[in-house]
Amino acid sequence: xxxxxxxxxxxxxxxxxxxxxxxxxxxxxxxxxxxxxxxxxxxxxxxxxxxxxxxxxxxxxxxxxxxxxxxxxxxxxxxxxxxxxxxxxxxxxxxxxxxxxxxxxxxxxxxxxxxxxxxxxxxxxxxxxxxxxxxxxxxxxxxxxxxxxxxxxxxxxxxxxxxxxxxxxxxxxxxxxxxxxxxxxxxxx
Amino acid sequence: xxxxxxxxxxxxxxxxxxxxxxxxxxxxxxxxxxxxxxxxxxxxxxxxxxxxxxxxxxxxxxxxxxxxxxxxxxxxxxxxxxxxxxxxxxxxxxxxxxxxxxxxxxxxxxxxxxxxxxxxxxxxxxxxxxxxxxxxxxxxxxxxxxxxxxxxxxxxxxxxxxxxxxxxxxxxxxxxxxxxxxxxxxxxx
DNA sequence: GTCCAATTAGACCGATCCGTCTACCAACTG
DNA sequence: CAGTTGGTAGACGGATCGGTCTAATTGGAC
Numbered sequence: 219x220x221x222x223x224x225x226x227x228x229x230x231x232x233x234x235x236x237x238x239x240x241x242x243x244x245x246x247x248x249x250x251x252x253x254x255x256x257x258x259x260x261x262x263x264x265x266x267x268x269x270x271x272x273x274x275x276x277x278x279x280x281x282x283x284x285x286x287x288x289x290x291x292x293x294x295x296x297x298x299x300x301x302x303x304x305x306x307x308x309x310x311x312x313x314x315x316x317x318x319x320x321x322x323x324x325x326x327x328x329x330x331x332x333x334x335x336x337x338x339x340x341x342x343x344x345x346x347x348x349x350x351x352x353x354x355x356x357x358x359x360x361x362x363x364x365x366x367x368x369x370x371x372x373x374x375x376x377x378x379x380x381x382x383x384x385x386x387x388x389x390x391x392x393x394x395x396x397x398x399x400x401x402x403x404x405x406x407x
Numbered sequence: 408x409x410x411x412x413x414x415x416x417x418x419x420x421x422x423x424x425x426x427x428x429x430x431x432x433x434x435x436x437x438x439x440x441x442x443x444x445x446x447x448x449x450x451x452x453x454x455x456x457x458x459x460x461x462x463x464x465x466x467x468x469x470x471x472x473x474x475x476x477x478x479x480x481x482x483x484x485x486x487x488x489x490x491x492x493x494x495x496x497x498x499x500x501x502x503x504x505x506x507x508x509x510x511x512x513x514x515x516x517x518x519x520x521x522x523x524x525x526x527x528x529x530x531x532x533x534x535x536x537x538x539x540x541x542x543x544x545x546x547x548x549x550x551x552x553x554x555x556x557x558x559x560x561x562x563x564x565x566x567x568x569x570x571x572x573x574x575x576x577x578x579x580x581x582x583x584x585x586x587x588x589x590x591x592x593x594x595x596x
Numbered sequence: 597g598t599c600c601a602a603t604t605a606g607a608c609c610g611a612t613c614c615g616t617c618t619a620c621c622a623a624c625t626g
Numbered sequence: 627c628a629g630t631t632g633g634t635a636g637a638c639g640g641a642t643c644g645g646t647c648t649a650a651t652t653g654g655a656c
Contacts, residue, residue: 225603241520243432247644257604258645268644319523326571330519331430334508334577343575375585378571379564382515386532388523396564414633436614446634447615457614 226264228254233275239318242272242331272328276341279324283345286310287352298404300356301373304349305397308377312390322385326378350374360407369407373400415453417443422464428507431461431520461517465530468513472534475499476541487593489545490562493538494586497566501579511574515567539563549596558596562589 232254236245247268251258265271290303290310312320321327329342354370361369380396421443425434436457440447454460479492479499501509510516518531543559550558569585 240522241432243430244520246642248642258606259647260603262645263602321523322519327519329575330511330516331433333429334510339575343572346572346575371584372565372588374572375565375568375581375588376561377564377568379566379568382567382571383532383535383563386518386528386535392564395560399561399564435612437612447636448617449633451615452632 225254225256225260228256229261229264229271230274230278232256233271234278234324235317237272237275237328238316238321238324242275242328272338273341276325276328276338279328280341280345283307283311283325283349295356297356297358297360297407298401300359301353301404302397302401304352304356304373305377305393305400308381309390309393309397312381312384312393319388320385320390321388323378323381326382327385346374346378349377357404357407360404365407369403373403376400414443414445414449417445418450418453418460419463419467421445422460423467423513424506426461426464426517427505427510427513431464431517461527462530465514465517465527468517469530469534472496472500472514472538484545486545486547486549486596487590489548490542490593491586491590493541493545493562494566494582494589497570498579498582498586501570501573501582508577509574509579510577512567512570515571516574535563535567538566546593546596549593554596558592562592565589 229250233245233250236249236253247258247261250271251261254261261271265274287303287307290306291300292303295303308323311323314320325342325345329339332338350370353373354366357366357369360366376396376399377393380392384390384392418439422434422439425438425442436447436450439460440450443450450460454463476492476496479495480489481492484492497512500512503509514531514534518528521527539559542562543555546555546558549555565585565588566582569581573579573581
């Protein structure tokens with residue numbers, strides 16, 4: 219195996235930057251390899267096609283969110299803290315300092331330019347479903363299963379709506395306001 | 408002036424179908440004119456460029472939403488009915504029977520593939536802001552201005568989040584559930 | 597030192613991109 | 627009638643698209 223700089227990672231990082239900033243279809247293969255500083259054949263050695271690179275991008279983005287979430291999540295968090303760890307992961311993503319500006323949730327943006335039948339949409343749908351499950355788990359410590367389920371759904375909508383509107387405006391303020399709403403909803407349980 | 412079939416409308420309708428179903432960058436000019444059944448020069452007689460066509464698409468989509476909303480809005484609606492007219496417009500869009508499937512809010516999807524600096528994003532941001540203002544106006548009939556403002560913001564997030572998740576799943580169920588949440592929130596005022 | 601697998605730069609492919617241009621045509625206006 | 631307007635069909639251009647290929651080079655593993 220070759221040593222560290224890791225061609226595949228360079229490609230994935232470059233693709234992530236460009237896909238997020240300019241969109242997926244607007245980003246050509248040549249732009250990705252130039253940004254990665256890598257030969258074109260290296261892309262096709264590591265990924266089956268552009269679609270394969272997109273798939274890997276979606277999965278990496280999902281994993282990144284999980285990492286942010288786990289970093290926010292202490293051990294044995296209470297219900298309120300657990301919910302706020304989810305909110306915190308959204309805030310971290312929004313405030314990550316993108317070169318070309320914050321443009322909302324990368325996974326939602328990607329899904330928005332994929333055909334209805336594209337398997338990438340399922341990845342994004344599953345990711346959002348998993349986030350809702352995390353919320354439901356935390357809320358279950360504070361209230362009945364039925365209430366936890368309903369509230370998790372409601373909080374999911376608040377978060378996704380807030381990050382969409384925040385993306386349109388280019389900053390995280392609306393996400394912070396949604397976080398405040400969510401915090402007080404959970405505290406009121 | 409030429410008579411009815413109206414070349415410009417044919418182009419705008421064709422562009423709307425293709426842009427919504429396949430995304431904007433993935434839709435070429437040649438596909439648009441083929442779908443419209445129109446010569447290429449007719450596109451450039453009616454629009455400055457593809458970007459101009461996109462701009463017109465965004466404005467038309469905004470106008471369509473306003474039409475759906477006004478159709479739902481009786482005269483002198485009460486606060487609850489007014490809010491539910493907004494919700495109804497979202498539902499109408501979701502259930503409009505797209506050839507290639509429901510894929511969420513066309514304006515959010517479009518914004519998702521526009522650069523942060525693209526003027527089209529401002530159109531979408533302003534549209535969402537206007538929707539929130541409508542909500543605030545209706546809620547103002549039922550409660551204090553401060554509460555109306557806060558609740559309008561919250562309902563906006565619920566709606567945008569619900570339509571995003573509904574789009575990922577390809578049907579309007581999540582939007583209906585959000586509508587139920589919103590209805591009971593407003594009734595509780 | 598020899599081998600091997602990964603990487604390199606870049607030529608090359610056919611297809612498609614957005615946009616321009618020409619030449620012709622149909623319908624309405626005066 | 628002549629003139630104007632907006633449409634048609636399609637060739638054309640240069641750029642870029644995703645993807646393949648070759649030939650030379652690299653850096654361990656043995």
